[in-house]
Amino acid sequence: MARWWCVLPFLAACPRPTPTPQVPVPSAVDRGEWNRRAALHHVPAFWVSDDADPGVPGPDEVVWLWTGGAPQPLFVDGAPIEALARVSAGAPDAGDARIQAVLAELAHGRPSVVLTEVTAAERPFVEAMLAVGDAIDALHGLQRGSAGIEPAPDGPSRALSWRNQGPWCEQSTLEEAPECRATVEPVPRRPGVYPSDMEVDSAVCAELEAHDPPLMDPFTAVRREGDDLVAVPYPQAFPEASERAATALEAAASTLSDEEAAMAAYLRAAAQAFRDNDQVAADRAWLGTRGKSAWYVRVGPDETYWEPCDRKAGYHLVFARINPASIEWQEKLEPLKQELEAAIAERSGPYVARDVAFSLPEFIDITLNAGDSRAPLGGTTGQSLPNWGPVAEAGGRTVAMTNLDSDPDSIATRRARAASMLCTLDGFTDDPTPLLVSTVLHEAAHNLGPASGYTVDGKTDEQAFGGELATMLEELKAQTAAMLLTDFLAEKAVVTEDFARQAHIADFVWMLGQISNGMVDAEGGAEPYPQLSAIQLGLLMESGAVEWKADATAANGQDAGCFAIDAEALPGAIEALADEVFGVKGRADAERGRALRESHAPGSHVALFQTVTERWRRGPTGSFVYGFRFTE
Numbered sequence: 297m298a299r300w301w302c303v304l305p306f307l308a309a310c311p312r313p314t315p316t317p318q319v320p321v322p323s324a325v326d327r328g329e330w331n332r333r334a335a336l337h338h339v340p341a342f343w344v345s346d347d348a349d350p351g352v353p354g355p356d357e358v359v360w361l362w363t364g365g366a367p368q369p370l371f372v373d374g375a376p377i378e379a380l381a382r383v384s385a386g387a388p389d390a391g392d393a394r395i396q397a398v399l400a401e402l403a404h405g406r407p408s409v410v411l412t413e414v415t416a417a418e419r420p421f422v423e424a425m426l427a428v429g430d431a432i433d434a435l436h437g438l439q440r441g442s443a444g445i446e447p448a449p450d451g452p453s454r455a456l457s458w459r460n461q462g463p464w465c466e467q468s469t470l471e472e473a474p475e476c477r478a479t480v481e482p483v484p485r486r487p488g489v490y491p492s493d494m495e496v497d498s499a500v501c502a503e504l505e506a507h508d509p510p511l512m513d514p515f516t517a518v519r520r521e522g523d524d525l526v527a528v529p530y531p532q533a534f535p536e537a538s539e540r541a542a543t544a545l546e547a548a549a550s551t552l553s554d555e556e557a558a559m560a561a562y563l564r565a566a567a568q569a570f571r572d573n574d575q576v577a578a579d580r581a582w583l584g585t586r587g588k589s590a591w592y593v594r595v596g597p598d599e600t601y602w603e604p605c606d607r608k609a610g611y612h613l614v615f616a617r618i619n620p621a622s623i624e625w626q627e628k629l630e631p632l633k634q635e636l637e638a639a640i641a642e643r644s645g646p647y648v649a650r651d652v653a654f655s656l657p658e659f660i661d662i663t664l665n666a667g668d669s670r671a672p673l674g675g676t677t678g679q680s681l682p683n684w685g686p687v688a689e690a691g692g693r694t695v696a697m698t699n700l701d702s703d704p705d706s707i708a709t710r711r712a713r714a715a716s717m718l719c720t721l722d723g724f725t726d727d728p729t730p731l732l733v734s735t736v737l738h739e740a741a742h743n744l745g746p747a748s749g750y751t752v753d754g755k756t757d758e759q760a761f762g763g764e765l766a767t768m769l770e771e772l773k774a775q776t777a778a779m780l781l782t783d784f785l786a787e788k789a790v791v792t793e794d795f796a797r798q799a800h801i802a803d804f805v806w807m808l809g810q811i812s813n814g815m816v817d818a819e820g821g822a823e824p825y826p827q828l829s830a831i832q833l834g835l836l837m838e839s840g841a842v843e844w845k846a847d848a849t850a851a852n853g854q855d856a857g858c859f860a861i862d863a864e865a866l867p868g869a870i871e872a873l874a875d876e877v878f879g880v881k882g883r884a885d886a887e888r889g890r891a892l893r894e895s896h897a898p899g900s901h902v903a904l905f906q907t908v909t910e911r912w913r914r915g916p917t918g919s920f921v922y923g924f925r926f927t928e
Contacts, residue, residue, distance in 0.1 A: 325351055325384050328406075328705065333387045335407045335919075336399070338363070338455040339379045341370050342409045342923045353380065359411060359923040362664060363458055364430050366423055367924060388451050397476035398452045401465040405673045405919030408706050410699060412617075412663045414926045421591075422663070422924070424548035425615050428595065429666035431541040432613040436667035437461060438534050439517075439610060440602070441488040447478040454478070459919060460672045467673075468814035468909075485819065489517040489533075489608040491525070497819065498764075501605035505763070514609040514684060515573055515597055529573040530597065530611075541611075542570040545595065558588035566595050579687035586693060592616040592660045598681055602668050604819045606763045610668030614679070619659035619698050625736060626656045628790055633740075639784050640745035640777055643875050644882035647746045654691025654743035657736040661699040664922050673917040674809075675700055678735040680742040689749050694739040696732055701918055709915045714805045715852035716911040719845060719860045723794075723801040730795055731802035733785075734778045741777035742770070745878060752884035760884035764822040769889050772828035773881050779803055780874045783867050797863060800870075804842075804861065807833055811905055812912035815897050827897040830905070834896030835876060841869035844904060855911065 327346045330353060334341050340361040343353045355371040358380070370377055390396050414422050437443035442462030447453040453463075457478040460466050464485055465476035474482060490496050490504075504511050504518065504525075511518050511525055517533035519526055531538045545567035549560040565581035568574065578596055585593070593616075597609030629636075633652050641649035657678065665675065680694040701710065707726050714724050742748070747770075750757070757766040779800060786796040810829040817823055836842040843860045850858035880889045898905050 325353065327353075330383060331407045334383045335405075335455055335921075336388050336402060337379070337383055337451040338458065339383050339451075340368070341380060341383070342407060342411075342921060344409060344411060344923065353384070359409070359925050361409075362426055362429065362922045362924065364433065366426065367926065391450070393475045394477065394480075395450065395452060397465070397470060397473055398456050398478060401467055401470050401476055402452060402456055402459070404467045404913065404916055405459065406705065406709065406916035407921050408701065408918030409703055409923045410662050410920050411703075411923045411925065412661075414924055416926075416928050419926055420551040421548060424544070424551050425593070425613075425664065428541065428544045428548055429613050429615070429664050431537070431544045432595065432611050432667040433461065433670070435534060435537040435541055436611045438488045438537055439608070441486040441492075443488070445479060445483055448480050461670065469913075471817075487603050487608075489603060491518060491520050494518075496604045498604075498821070501607075501763070504605065505607070512605070512607045514600060514607060515575060517608070531571055531573050538570045541595075542567040545570070556589055556591070558585045559591055559593065562593065563595075569596060575682070576685045576687065579682050579685060579692075583687055583693060586655065586658070590618055592618055592658070592695060594679075594681060598683060599668055600683075600763075601767070601824065604817075604821045606767055606821065609683070612668035612670075613664065613666040614660075614662070614669050614695075615664040615666075616660035616662045616695075616697070619661050621659050621698065625659065625733070629656050629736075629740070632785075632788065632790070635788075636740065636781055636784070637744050639781060640741065640874075640878060643871075644745045644878040646752075647750065647878075647882035652691070652743060654740070655693060657694040657696050657739050659698045659732070659736075660695045662697050662922075665920070671920075673919050675920050677732075678739040680739045683748075691743050694736075694742070696735045696739060698728075698732060700920065702728055706918045709918070710805070712852070712915055713809070713912055714801075716850050716855050716914065717808055717859055717908065718801075718805075718851050719848050719858040721851045723797045723861075723863070724805070725798045725802070727798070730799035731806065733791065733795075734782060734799045734803050737778040737781045737785075738774045741774040741781070744777065745773065746881040746884075752882075755884060757881075757884070761886050761889055764824075765886065765889055765893070768822055768824040768827050768893070769877075769881060771824045772831060772877055775803070775828055776832065776870075776874050776877045779870045783870065797866075800866060801861070804859075808859075808908050809912055809917075812909040814909075822893075827893055830897040830899070830901065831877075831892050832873060834899060834901060835873050836866075836869050839865070839869035839872055841865040857907065 327343050330343050340363040341358050342361050343358050345357050348354050358370055360367050440462055445463050447457035457463050463478035463483055465471045470476040486492055511527045513527055515530055516527035519528045545563045549563035552560045562581040562585050565578045569578040594614045597611050599610055600606045602610045637652045638649050641647055678696045681692055682688045782796045782799045785791045786793050807829040810825045813826045815826050841862050845860050846857045848858050
């Protein structure tokens with residue numbers, strides 16, 4: 297965001313003071329605790345390994361983290377800069393009630409590094425893309441209404457403001473606490489895509505939706521002109537920030553070689569879209585990079601979950617490398633696309649199977665997320681884009697992120713959470729592949745069955761269900777399809793039955809994690825993934841395939857009460873779940889869709905969900921930080 301350009305002492309866009317003296321780092325420091333302290337001090341560094349001199353973070357073990365600006369040295373002539381010594385000395389002191397609340401909010405997240413090794417040949421392009429990330433963060437800050445809001449000068453407040461992309465707390469137990477904020481004085485949440493004097497809630501969203509002329513095109517902001525409300529294209533609503541993003545993209549394109557001509561063409565088309573709002577032209581150029589670049593870049597306005605009306609597209613950047621494993625899975629799934637469509641269609645009446653021509657998911661290794669893609673905790677593991685226009689109708693492009701939560705700290709946390717909530721860890725695995733394949737199927741399912749462009753009685757999803765419900769039901773369809781299609785792949789011997797069970801257990805643990813996030817956001821808006829997870833859990837429990845055994849002991853040997861999963865009953869229960877969910881989508885049955893949400897999210901499961909939340913939050917969720925190691 298723009299306000300941080302010259303607030304934080306490590307940002308390259310700011311004039312640099314004379315380097316502070318180097319101070320030796322004390323020995324015998326725990327690596328995990330050191331990284332936690334670095335986050336609280338808002339020092340852009342992560343200690344990735346402790347091999348050379350145990351207990352001492354050395355120059356080859358500590359990597360620079362992106363927190364805006366260009367990479368900066370953390371060691372000079374082998375000695376750490378003063379900030380690293382401050383980290384080793386201790387965590388920031390707790391101050392007043394506000395600081396204590398900020399520390400509690402930050403404690404919900406454990407820094408989880410996404411590390412990229414950058415060669416000398418790659419460095420110019422990577423650094424140029426970091427500048428694109430800065431521009432996208434600034435632009436999304438304007439959309440969120442957080443641009444220009446200065447955090448308090450203490451480290452925890454600056455850390456919260458950076459992580460949450462605004463001064464507000466985001467965790468369900470703290471987001472409404474008035475003292476939980478990064479600013480000295482309270483600041484109201486006012487999304488910048490609506491007039492600054494407008495209190496946006498569900499009733500206002502409905503009024504804006506019904507307005508004539510239309511106001512809710514996803515690539516516009518709502519503004520006042522006299523007594524009227526008008527939709528203003530993003531480049532006109534945010535002109536300076538849009539031009540900054542365009543310029544940064546053109547600079548990145550100029551660093552690429554002839555072998556990356558397709559990527560350079562996309563970056564220039566995306567730059568033009570920041571000036572003329574022609575997202576379709578940018579989408580077509582983006583589609584042209586598939587199979588022609590070693591990199592994956594998606595930049596522009598896409599998802600709508602971030603704002604209370606769930607209609608305005610948020611600016612984001614996903615910058616990644618193409619993972620070669622994607623080719624293997626594409627070869628496995630490509631011949632089965634039509635059969636996957638048929639498997640969903642037969643449960644989606646009156647929907648009739650169609651010829652499908654979408655591209656199967658690619659695997660990508662994330663280098664950097666910015667803007668709407670940079671979540672405070674956790675992150676998106678799969679995405680199908682674009683959401684609108686002719687490229688979307690033709691199938692778009694789907695990716696699964698392969699390297700998130702793959703660090704040892706994240707793996708250990710996930711296992712501990714599972715052991716606290718499952719009666720047995722049979723079928724649980726630390727191997728990320730089963731969950732990754734489920735993610736691939738989830739994203740593919742957005743192109744299968746009653747998907748984008750499908751209408752009932754001339755009405756699209758959004759018209760039949762309304763924005764929030766339509767979004768949740770589409771994600772519910774995709775996640776349910778992932779479970780159903782995993783068993784389908786086992787029947788086809790594409791995966792083993794043991795693999796399918798591991799995927800189901802991984803999906804179930806993911807489901808519990810989503811439930812722990814709460815059913816609504818701070819403004820009372822629906823949270824689609826927690827709500828769909830609550831519906832799935834409720835229906836699986838009604839079927840008897842999942843049971844909460846209050847008197848049993850969890851797999852960790854400590855907690856009373858745990859979920860027991862009947863492996864033999866689960867496939868049939870998933871089929872029944874699919875019949876219910878796909879039927880709602882195929883019929884555009886808004887009444888039944890609302891009933892599912894009201895019955896299960898949270899419905900009668902309030903006490904159980906409280907238990908899930910308490911156990912999940914014992915260990916902090918990964919808060920992704922983006923680390924870089926540059927080689928000569």
